Amino acid sequence: MSRIPMEGKVLSENDRIAAELREKFREHDIFCVNLISSPGSGKTTLLEKTLAGFGPDERVAVLTGDIQTDNDARRLARYGYPVRQITTGGACHLDARMIQRSLEDWDLNSIDVLFIENVGNLVCPTSYDLGEHHKIVLLSVTEGEDKPLKYPATFFKAQVVILTKIDLLPYVQFNLELARENARKVHPEVEIVEVSCTTGQGLDQWRAWLERANVNATLVA
Amino acid sequence: MSRIPMEGKVLSENDRIAAELREKFREHDIFCVNLISSPGSGKTTLLEKTLAGFGPDERVAVLTGDIQTDNDARRLARYGYPVRQITTGGACHLDARMIQRSLEDWDLNSIDVLFIENVGNLVCPTSYDLGEHHKIVLLSVTEGEDKPLKYPATFFKAQVVILTKIDLLPYVQFNLELARENARKVHPEVEIVEVSCTTGQGLDQWRAWLERANVNATLVA
Numbered sequence: 321m322s323r324i325p326m327e328g329k330v331l332s333e334n335d336r337i338a339a340e341l342r343e344k345f346r347e348h349d350i351f352c353v354n355l356i357s358s359p360g361s362g363k364t365t366l367l368e369k370t371l372a373g374f375g376p377d378e379r380v381a382v383l384t385g386d387i388q389t390d391n392d393a394r395r396l397a398r399y400g401y402p403v404r405q406i407t408t409g410g411a412c413h414l415d416a417r418m419i420q421r422s423l424e425d426w427d428l429n430s431i432d433v434l435f436i437e438n439v440g441n442l443v444c445p446t447s448y449d450l451g452e453h454h455k456i457v458l459l460s461v462t463e464g465e466d467k468p469l470k471y472p473a474t475f476f477k478a479q480v481v482i483l484t485k486i487d488l489l490p491y492v493q494f495n496l497e498l499a500r501e502n503a504r505k506v507h508p509e510v511e512i513v514e515v516s517c518t519t520g521q522g523l524d525q526w527r528a529w530l531e532r533a534n535v536n537a538t539l540v541a
Numbered sequence: 542m543s544r545i546p547m548e549g550k551v552l553s554e555n556d557r558i559a560a561e562l563r564e565k566f567r568e569h570d571i572f573c574v575n576l577i578s579s580p581g582s583g584k585t586t587l588l589e590k591t592l593a594g595f596g597p598d599e600r601v602a603v604l605t606g607d608i609q610t611d612n613d614a615r616r617l618a619r620y621g622y623p624v625r626q627i628t629t630g631g632a633c634h635l636d637a638r639m640i641q642r643s644l645e646d647w648d649l650n651s652i653d654v655l656f657i658e659n660v661g662n663l664v665c666p667t668s669y670d671l672g673e674h675h676k677i678v679l680l681s682v683t684e685g686e687d688k689p690l691k692y693p694a695t696f697f698k699a700q701v702v703i704l705t706k707i708d709l710l711p712y713v714q715f716n717l718e719l720a721r722e723n724a725r726k727v728h729p730e731v732e733i734v735e736v737s738c739t740t741g742q743g744l745d746q747w748r749a750w751l752e753r754a755n756v757n758a759t760l761v762a
Binding site: 443 | 712
């Protein structure tokens, strides 16, 4: 995010709306996660696999953000759950007001789990609270194991790091142990899940985390 | 970049300093390119291969930007040319003032080619003119061929798109033809170069472009 004098004001206005969203999620018992990563780390593909794992009666919904195009919403809509694209125009991140507006005409009582797919950007999205229960950061093994050290704020605020595309490990120079170590240097308690959406490896672990976190969120609320 | 009221003011101040930089580059006959991409698309690796291709007497220098760490400067310094890390703290992009400050104590008469490696971010860096001759955008084949459509401003302003990691094409779903088509939809005249820093494929084409663009810049100046 740009270091611009108005930044503090914008963020505190965002925090105010995020608090309203958080209250709304609590009231309607909605478990909400916010997926953050570089462009092309596999957020949409992970969501496709995640939606495919829910039963037809489960009450799941997705808000997906991009600067331009509704490609992701079209990809995700095929799974039969409510999906809405947020096109930010030029903004490099989703903010709480965009989420608030997108939810305005949805029946929140019909949603149990809400996935927010942020704009592909490993920097700015993490500064904007969306009222979510957890931030999840994805890091593809093609991006290099140094990313937690280079983008510490994003990895520090995430509850889970999902290392994606692990089927490509034989073809890239990526030290899995060092990646884990770097993530834990920035955020010692972070959960780390390794997945391949191509082979399916690790998806059960991701689903187990989601289920556990959802139950815990309900217990707290 | 955030759509913040102060943005216009910040950008016009940036433009003023960028104009000074441009004048300085002209005066000292420095050819300058600004490399922009997502985190982990291979900017540093491409620069390593590029530096390795220069002769020991060639006058090349690098400024490399990151939010945290001087990993990239350390990697690049091994090639024997002047390299300086710019650590932005929280800022998601390099701006003209950072470049100006970094160049203050360098003898500009001893530099012919200046590479600027921006912060890994496909959105915000493109809004900040650094006085460079050309913006170059890198897109790794692991990121998906839809990125030019999702990040049109960045691809529109780039003179060259470098499709990186093409050695991974057999292992990922990436339609090279569609990627080229998408890049040209956003920017019809854009040059497209395909490289693999692992196999070396395409590096000669990239070097040839650099040489040609450098000669042309000198002719214009």
